[in-house]
Amino acid sequence: MNITQRLRSTWPVAALLLLSSLLSGCGINNIPTLDEQVKADWGQVQNQYQRRADLIPNLVETVKGYAKHEEDTLTAVIEARSKATSIQVDASTLDNPEKLKQFQQAQDQLSGALSRLMVVSERYPDLKANQNFLALQSQLEGTENRIAVARRDFILAVQKYNTEIRTFPGRLWHSMMYSDLPIRETFEATRPDADKAPQVKF
Amino acid sequence: MGGLQRMLHGVLLSLALLASGAIAAEPEAPAKKPGLYLRKAAPEPVPEQAPRDETPAPLESLFPELSGRVVDGAGMLGATSIRYLTPLLAAHEKRTGDQVLVVTLDSLRGNSIEEFGVQLGRHWGIGQRDRNNGVLLIVARAERKMRIEVGYGLEGLLTDALASQIIAGMGQDFAQGEFAQGIINGTQAILDTLRRPTLARVDSYQEQLKSERREDFFLFGLLAVVLGLLFLLLRQVVDIEFVRGKYQPGVSRDSSSSSRRDNSSASTGSYEGSSGSAGSSDSSDSLRAGGGSFGGGGASGSW
Numbered sequence: 397m398n399i400t401q402r403l404r405s406t407w408p409v410a411a412l413l414l415l416s417s418l419l420s421g422c423g424i425n426n427i428p429t430l431d432e433q434v435k436a437d438w439g440q441v442q443n444q445y446q447r448r449a450d451l452i453p454n455l456v457e458t459v460k461g462y463a464k465h466e467e468d469t470l471t472a473v474i475e476a477r478s479k480a481t482s483i484q485v486d487a488s489t490l491d492n493p494e495k496l497k498q499f500q501q502a503q504d505q506l507s508g509a510l511s512r513l514m515v516v517s518e519r520y521p522d523l524k525a526n527q528n529f530l531a532l533q534s535q536l537e538g539t540e541n542r543i544a545v546a547r548r549d550f551i552l553a554v555q556k557y558n559t560e561i562r563t564f565p566g567r568l569w570h571s572m573m574y575s576d577l578p579i580r581e582t583f584e585a586t587r588p589d590a591d592k593a594p595q596v597k598f
Numbered sequence: 599m600g601g602l603q604r605m606l607h608g609v610l611l612s613l614a615l616l617a618s619g620a621i622a623a624e625p626e627a628p629a630k631k632p633g634l635y636l637r638k639a640a641p642e643p644v645p646e647q648a649p650r651d652e653t654p655a656p657l658e659s660l661f662p663e664l665s666g667r668v669v670d671g672a673g674m675l676g677a678t679s680i681r682y683l684t685p686l687l688a689a690h691e692k693r694t695g696d697q698v699l700v701v702t703l704d705s706l707r708g709n710s711i712e713e714f715g716v717q718l719g720r721h722w723g724i725g726q727r728d729r730n731n732g733v734l735l736i737v738a739r740a741e742r743k744m745r746i747e748v749g750y751g752l753e754g755l756l757t758d759a760l761a762s763q764i765i766a767g768m769g770q771d772f773a774q775g776e777f778a779q780g781i782i783n784g785t786q787a788i789l790d791t792l793r794r795p796t797l798a799r800v801d802s803y804q805e806q807l808k809s810e811r812r813e814d815f816f817l818f819g820l821l822a823v824v825l826g827l828l829f830l831l832l833r834q835v836v837d838i839e840f841v842r843g844k845y846q847p848g849v850s851r852d853s854s855s856s857s858r859r860d861n862s863s864a865s866t867g868s869y870e871g872s873s874g875s876a877g878s879s880d881s882s883d884s885l886r887a888g889g890g891s892f893g894g895g896g897a898s899g900s901w
Contacts, residue, residue, distance in 0.1 A: 410835055538894070545716050545894035
């Protein structure tokens with residue numbers, strides 16, 4: 397009898413250990429892990445868009461000094477920037493497809509206005525020789541490229557996350573434990589190559 | 599009671615195997631949830647660790663072999679230049695930990711050099727994993743394009759504007775057909791830029807190396823303690839079952855000790871496996887890609 401009593405006291409501990417190691421090995425943690433990855437990649441997207449927005453005032457000031465006749469283009473950039481930065485986004489935006497779309501539209505509009513500005517700048521040789529402008533231009537190019545990379549990573553992360561939720565066994569875990577985590581929307585490609593950086597050429 | 603014994607056996611084996619990280623499906627493990635075991639056989643996605651290299655197939659087919667610090671796929675550098683550049687880059691890594699590589703290739707085959715740069719950097723894992731301090735100087739001959747791809751960790755030092763200046767300088771050499779000279783000048787300029795705030799960075803790098811060693815030691819110790827505790831617990835269970843029970847002690851001793859041997863071999867195997875995967879890629883002239891990542895920083899240009 398003594399034996400069975402001791403067995404009884406040890407058995408639950410062993411079973412608990414076994415169960416927890418089994419569970420962590422079979423994907424119960426996958427959904428939260430992928431969810432965190434999506435959030436991290438989304439943070440990176442926001443970060444890079446913010447970086448671009450921060451570059452713009454300097455750029456506009458520099459261009460203004462040389463290209464006095466381009467008021468319209470400059471105003472369009474400034475307006476697009478203020479519209480884009482006025483949309484408050486955070487991690488909760490991910491669960492709000494409407495807002496995500498709005499954010500994307502505003503950023504696309506800014507991309508368009510910026511590339512028009514860069515095209516216009518080409519008409520001003522003095523501007524193109526300005527060191528400050530050259531530095532800003534390379535930063536803008538670099539940032540556009542970073543945006544492209546961040547968006548691509550984000551899209552891949554969402555894809556991975558959604559796939560986990562929709563396939564076995566992630567589907568089971570999702571219905572059992574993580575039903576508060578929805579299928580996520582990602583960026584729509586508005587152009588065929590929307591996740592590539594617009595070429596800012598001179 | 600025989601059923602209980604078999605079950606305990608299964609528990610013992612699977613618990614030890616799982617705890618030590620060996621993922622091989624064990625036939626003796628209790629077939630409680632077959633679906634879960636099915637899942638284990640498949641390679642699990644590890645998002646934080648794996649350098650993301652799920653690129654479209656055509657891009658991946660362009661990636662050259664990581665044969666050294668200078669991968670001259672387009673044959674734009676003579677043997678002399680390669681022999682000059684390689685120790686220069688190796689010395690820089692020894693000093694600061696930064697991995698700077700030179701890559702030339704024949705053609706991008708329709709890909710943009712920006713995308714190629716990021717994905718190649720991630721694919722190779724240039725730079726240390728936690729510092730992301732890799733730099734690639736890429737020249738695509740057919741497209742007449744070049745790019746400096748800067749890892750996350752060096753974007754503050756080798757900024758887009760500075761990289762763009764270096765590219766412009768190289769473009770002048772390239773325009774005159776001085777490819778080797780242009781690449782050497784460009785590499786030199788990259789190293790000079792990275793070397794600027796030397797002292798603080800070198801110190802912090804050496805400091806970090808030390809703390810990493812301490813960390814490794816600590817982790818190893820922790821692993822040993824955890825495994826030891828597990829063995830103690832398992833032995834207790836086994837002893838109750840076999841030694842005090844109505845079964846022959848000899849048989850049970852044998853089985854428990856043999857399973858212990860299994861455990862230890864499984865644990866060393868998994869340890870080697872994990873350290874092997876951390877070392878990621880092959881080494882030539884002592885280049886060991888550290889698993890760094892890239893985020894699209896740098897500058898491109900053409901000639």
